[in-house]
Amino acid sequence: MTVASRLNPPLKWAGGKRWLIPHLLPLWEQYTDYRLVEPFCGGLAVSLGLAPKRALLNDINPHLLNFYRWLQKGLVISSEMENEKETYYRARARFNALIKTVERDSKEAAGLFYYLNRTGYNGLCRFNRKGEFNVPFGRYKRINYVRDFRDYAPLLQRWEFELGDFTALETSSGDFVYADPPYDVEFTQYAQQGFSWDDQVRLAQWLHAHPGPVVASNQASDRIVELYGDLGFTLTFLDAPRRIACTGDRTPAREILALKLNA
Ligand SMILES: C[S@@+](CC[C@H](N)C(=O)[O-])C[C@H]1O[C@@H](n2cnc3c(N)ncnc32)[C@H](O)[C@@H]1O
Structure with a gap:
């Protein structure tokens, strides 16, 4: 293999x-x-x-491309990742603030994008007219978050x-x-x-x-x-x-x- x-x-x-x-x-x-x-x-x-x-x-x-570019560099996510409603909405607000600035392509934005994708409803990626990510909390029973993506770097x-x-x-x-x-x-x-x-x-x-x-x-x-x-x-x-x-x-x-x- x-x-x-x-x-x-x-x-x-x-x-x-x-x-x-x-x-x-x-x-x-x-x-x-x-x-x-x-x-x-x-x-x-x-x-x-x-x-x-x-x-x-x-x-x-x-945001997808920014995430992959950070995977190429060997992303390790250090921010909070919890399958919990308040943490989710706090992360969503932080992500929406970052993507309006030059920080859109930052490592923090890449980590938040991963967390929102895994934790939000159905893995959707949807934005409102103001360009804000507006997917609601996903209510999953259990999520296995990955923090360390270094295995992806050599291939990517x-x-x-x-x-x-x-x-x-x-x-x-x-x-x-x-x-x-x-x-x-x-x-x-x-x-x-x-x-x-x-x-x-x-x-x-x-x-x-x-x-x-x-x-x-x-x-x-x-x-x-x-x-x-x-x-x-x-x-x-x-x-x-x-x-x-x-x-x-x-x-x-x-x-x-x-x-x-x-x-
Ligand atoms: C069906 S998904 C691809 C799924 C992928 N094959 C997989 O297995 O995960 C379609 C993708 O097209 C992208 N997309 C939409 N319009 C596009 C365009 N005009 N040019 C390039 N990509 C576009 C979307 O962002 C989305 O990620």
Whole structure:
């Protein structure tokens, strides 16, 4: 077993694709010399599961990226972490004060982001119009907090992290792109950013133009099936397991993998 496969995704992240690893591994195994590019790296379930030697991992959420940059440096969290309502709301207020300043990218903000993610409702990452994190206390029975993330540093130091919209990424034929955008229709509020139908179309065209291999995940809505089908992708249908939805709905969803391999 490699070092990487022992590392669990450190955060709870909506749409986490750990369940997809057994489906992705046989595809990835033909390309392990390639750089893995994830335009929507989210909770790192896929990159930690595939453990590439080289990777370019991107997301539009600045707090997520700050957390990963501190993991690269070997984060050890020293602030208070308790599964307790008052401590949670105090930490939330402190986090909201920090992110309005240059301290947004501080080690303290990274530690608070981890604590809020583990302790808040359903691992959601949601902000109000003023840009304040507003997820309520999660009421979990028990939480196993991790303080020392130094085991992640050697692997994450080999990878590059980028913050921004996926179209800013520069890719080439030596890149294997795995794209897992916010699902079509539901689930579109990540980091204050909606991901509209226009964004889905923009993404499919961007992936189509990529000169190397591509695997894209999405909800198998009719229009997604049509979009990727018309662009000549090969489609595979899967049943996704329970997922976190804002409504608390955990029914399985029909999922597609759109493939453009041997490119
Ligand atoms: C479904 S999640 C990815 C989950 C990830 N594959 C995992 O297994 O944990 C989608 C991610 O896309 C990010 N995102 C939303 N809009 C984006 C954009 N325009 N460019 C880049 N990332 C974006 C969100 O912040 C979120 O983390």
